[in-house]
Amino acid sequence: MKKIVLSLLLALLVAGLAACGGGEKTTEKSNDDKTITFGATAGPYSDMVKKAIQPGLEEKGYKVKITEFSDYIQPNVALDSGDIDANLFQNRIYLENTVEEKGIDISELIVVPTAPLGIYSNKYKSLDEIEDGATVTIPNDPVNAARTLYVLEDVGLVKMAGEIDQLTASEKDIVENPKNLVVQPIEAGQLPRSVEGSDLAAVPGNFAIAADMDLLSALALENMPDHFRNVVAVKTENKDKQFAKDIIEVIESEEFLAVIDSEFKGFGKPAWMEEK
Incomplete structure (x- = not known):
């Protein structure tokens, strides 16, 4: 009887340790994860995600969450830490300068239409x-x-x-x-x-x-030259993940262009879009 009780207690202890180990957070996004958290500054670029990018991603089976930021620092901090999967708020120059100054490993995915000065x-x-x-x-x-x-x-x-x-x-x-x-x-x-x-x-x-x-x-x-236009950025390790490829595909779609033309009048289009 004592042996049975001891075996049961040992089994429960092992199961408990396994459960604790499984709760550790990982910042790496797997190819089969169908949730994308998009960060953007409040205003036209969170609107662009909501109106022009989110619908296309949802058609591909993703659940899209949008996190709005009120400053230009936190969106890259959140991306680097894995709290969000992609962001849209900064141009190429700002991104490259942030990477150099902060030592974070994030990269440009694609240039998007941008409101001109x-x-x-x-x-x-x-x-x-x-x-x-x-x-x-x-x-x-x-x-x-x-x-x-x-x-x-x-x-x-x-x-x-x-x-x-x-x-x-x-x-x-x-x-x-x-x-x-x-x-x-x-x-x-x-x-x-x-x-x-x-x-x-x-x-x-x-x-x-x-x-x-x-x-x-x-x-x-x-x-506006393209280096002044805003970009979608992701962690460098995720550039070749399926969700990143799907973001590019949505932004390059005719549906995205149609929303830009109707909802974002006056936004300057990047070179790749003008060449289509």
Whole structure:
């Protein structure tokens, strides 16, 4: 009888240890996992996941969860830790800089349509009306400042001395300013409001949309190179997993394009999409 009781207790102990061992969290995503957690900043890019990406993935049998973030730091932290499977909020330059600075192992999966930066004004109806000494507010972060300077150069308002460093760019890179524009760097989130108090305002597309501004009302819109467009990113170890391939397939589909054309007017399309 004692031997039987001892054997039962030993069996229960082994089963308990096995159960505890099975509860450990893993950040590696298996090919047969049909749940995808997508991280995105609140606004147009979480909307893009919800309206243009999620339906296609659900047709493929996935359950899609969307986690919204209010800053640009946590989406990559969450991706690297395995709390989310993919994110959509950053451009290639920001991604590459984050990987280098933080030492995390995440990679670009595919470039997506992106809201362009625009030059807006409540005072002028065209670029030709801009007066000498007009004020222009621009983003005070280097990446968006670089984008602004390229737009201002493209429309002939300023000139820079060759290429500028997109991680250190500022109004100091301007070498010619024929209209003597007064450049005022401010926080990007304040730029939509600055349209009221300045002659011109350079507003990144996501902030313009968040403020219910019409992208197509800009005096000039950014002719955005792909390295300034947003990307879907995943952990590097997951780039070749089936769920990553399915995300690419959904984004390259005609259904995705149709939603972009109807729901995201004014968004600039990446080179691969324009070539289709």
